Amino acid sequence: MAPATESRALLGGNAETTYANDRELADPLSSTDDDLERGLLRGAKTGARVSFRSLFQLAKQDASTLALGVLSLFVRLPFSVSMPHWMSAAIGGAMDGDRGRFEYNWYAFLIAGACNGLLDFWNVYLFSIAQTSIVRRLRRRAFSATLKKRMAWFDARTSGATASTLSNDCSQVGANLSWLFRSCIEAVVRVVGVGGYLLWVKFELGLLALTVVPVTATINYFYGTVMSENAKRVQDTLGKSNEVVQEALSNIRTVRSFAHEKSERGRFKHAVDAWYAESLRSAQLSGVYYTINYSLLTACFVPATILYVGSGYVLRGEMHAEVLVAAMLYSAILQEYFGNLLSSFTNLFAARGAAEELFKILDGGNGEEEDDAQTGDKLLESSIMGEIAFENVSFAYPTRPNIRVLSGVSFVVKPSEIVGIVGRSGSGKSTLFSLLQRFYGDYSGKITLDGNNIETLKKRWLRRKCFALVGQEPVLFNGSILFNIAYASSGTIDRERAMQCAKIALIHDVIENELGGYETPVGERGCQLSGGQKQRVAIARALYSEPKVLLLDEPTSALDAEAETIVTAALRSAAKNRTTLVISHVPVDSFVDRTIELSSHSNP
Structure with missing residues (x-):
């Protein structure tokens, strides 16, 4: 094409180039943060499913807070785990008419419960701090990574969807990860301790309580896999609805000048309905899962079996009734915390689904990230x-x-x-x-x-x-x-x-x-x-x-x-x-x- 109605030749010869000090425009991001981001992305490439290892890297900088939370958890657990023992022993003392034994176990139950309650504060506090720290760091890193993207990256995306990832996805990933560390560790300790106790007091009853473990584990694996995909779709549809809101509100004068409020409500309704459909599917999956895994298996069939078999031992005079009470209480705890253990892995699958778009932002590969703004020369x-x-x-x-x-x-x-x-x-x-x-x-x-x-x-x-x-x-x-x-x-x-x-x-x-x-x-x-x-x-x-x-x-x-x-x-x-x-x-x-x-x- 004819480039211009008037054009000039480039002035001949380059003047001597003088370079200035580079410190003035130094990148404010620390090398520690850059190292962290590289760690996050190891094994989590754009287009691939986020690895569990990459998810755990997100909590690396909060290791000390999490360690204190775990320590308080271990200090607390002996008190909470022993409470059903003291309760069943107190009931046994009352049944036998032994007042001294009843009062001793009653006081022990009260002390254990009080200590458990006081120590629970530190569990909640420390793991909540870890959660907010993870979310804060994720948002900062994701926003920083967003600002580094090439203009072509922004050309192909909407600001609303990106804002949703920085806000909603970061929050969900942080919440799921912090809950994972707390519930997983607590559940493992309780399941092992309670399972061992049940096998010790009556091997047959302990074995019955543990038979449901492989069944529920298998169900949970398939449920977690499906929920991971569903979580991604929920976050995607939520991002699209946020995109409509941001676009309409930031251009409210244009919307109002064209009397287009009804149309914008329609756009938002369509976006929210898509989110609702995915959330409804999630609710349906959760309903089926909890009905089978919790309400029927762990809360009905297993306790009923233990109660039937244990009552036979009591009626035949082979076991004291307080042992049956203890077995029932500990069986309920076993099923509850094994369920929590499985839920923690479900949360991990959900976090992986929610983190997919987040890691796409953090990933600087595939030419999406702008070249280092500090690379090159500058003139005096x-x-x-x-x-x-x-x-x-x-x-x-x-x-x-x-x-x-x-x-x-x-x-x-x-x-x-x-x-x-x-x-x-x-x-x-x-x-x-x-x-x-x-x-x-x-x-x-x-x-x-x-x-x-x-x-x-x-x-x-x-x-x-x-x-x-x-x-x-x-x-x-x-x-x-x-x-x-x-x-x-x-x-x-x-x-x-x-x-x-x-x-x-x-x-x-x-x-x-x-x-x-x-x-x-x-x-x-x-x-x-x-x-x-x-x-x-x-x-x-x-x-x-x-x-x-x-x-x-x-x-x-x-x-x-x-x-x-x-x-x-x-x-x-x-x-x-x-x-x-x-x-x-x-x-x-x-x-x-x-x-x-x-x-x-x-x-x-």
């Missing part, structure tokens, strides 16, 4: 002139690889020059800005800054120190005006600098006199400000980082005539002594030094 800021050159650049978005957006584009922008880029929708104007900021890297040709290939420069430094973007619909964050202007700040906000940027953007007087000062909250997406006010705050935000190149993407197209005049004046002020590229559908000759026109892309 005082040496940057701001010359931009595109040399025969062609590009297609990863989500649409067969549609070429740019084809053989070449042009040069001199330092401090203001150049307009015009063309109809789809001609690739905004794509130029995305490539300049290295949001995408799979293009042919060459893009340079002062003769340096931008692919050799650090992404984070390039975006923070060289380029600043003012979009057609600038997005402000829910905070104060000062916070939004100083968004590029990497530490303490420089209020004077922010105010100076606001003055250049012609918004300072409006902030002070009409908006209530710099601490005034702007609301979600800047809803408390008018379109022109938001645009000028966005200009001030762009100036705060002192960029060498200003990128303006149709900054006045959404404004009325009065606001456009004010914003245009602010842009002229901001563009002074800066290389500036201005995207527009129509020529902007009154503002720019020259214009480059992009024609429609051509398919390869």
Whole structure:
């Protein structure tokens, strides 16, 4: 295609490159966290089922808290396990008319119960701390991993589904893992102890109580496998419903202006109904499982058998009645805690299902994660002139690889020059800005800054120190005006600098006199400000980082005539002594030094 109505040759020769100290833009994430993430992903690759080993790695950093919880559990268990023994012995003493034996065992039961109750606090407290710690760390790591993803990854996903994974999936995985550690260890100790006690007091009754173990274990295995798949579907449908909510609420003015509330309710109903259907299936599976495994096998058939056989021993005078009472009590405990043991493994299967999308986010493989933002060079800021050159650049978005957006584009922008880029929708104007900021890297040709290939420069430094973007619909964050202007700040906000940027953007007087000062909250997406006010705050935000190149993407197209005049004046002020590229559908000759026109892309 003809790349431009006017194009210039790249300035000959590269100036000597001076490199600055790299510490300024060091990645704030610690090596410990990076090591943890690598550990999490070992054996958990995208597209594969999450391994149990990877799940256990999630709790590695909470090993000390979990160990204390386990210790308190072991201290508590002798008291709780002995309580049925003291109860049955007290009943035996009462039946025999032995008051001394009755009172001794009654006091022992009371003391054991009190100690068990007091120690239970530490069980609950320590395992709850471990749970919240796992969830907090998971959310932080998942959010950090999300921010590292390539732009193509975001192009193929919705923010609602991703937010659901960061919130709901992390919570479910953390809850299931902490419950697993507590219930599994407690259940193992109780099952072994109680089973041994039953075999000791009456071998035949103990054997009867243990016969159900392999049966329930087999049932639980198949149930856990099915529930793992179901848990993934439940989380997926929940994510889709959250996606509808987030999209509708973040665009509530558009929804209301089109009187589209009914349609959005319909979309949400459809999404929630899908979640309900999967949850209903989960409830049905759980109902069948608990009916067979618990209500019938462990709570009815096994106790009935033990009661029938044990009563025969008592009636024949072969066993004291208190032994039968103890056997019944311990049999109930055995079945309860063996059920808990099986449930803990069911929770593990559920955690694996819920963690599948989470591990896809944590996984940096398959080219989904952006290259290290600190890899590459950076120039001494005082040496940057701001010359931009595109040399025969062609590009297609990863989500649409067969549609070429740019084809053989070449042009040069001199330092401090203001150049307009015009063309109809789809001609690739905004794509130029995305490539300049290295949001995408799979293009042919060459893009340079002062003769340096931008692919050799650090992404984070390039975006923070060289380029600043003012979009057609600038997005402000829910905070104060000062916070939004100083968004590029990497530490303490420089209020004077922010105010100076606001003055250049012609918004300072409006902030002070009409908006209530710099601490005034702007609301979600800047809803408390008018379109022109938001645009000028966005200009001030762009100036705060002192960029060498200003990128303006149709900054006045959404404004009325009065606001456009004010914003245009602010842009002229901001563009002074800066290389500036201005995207527009129509020529902007009154503002720019020259214009480059992009024609429609051509398919390869």
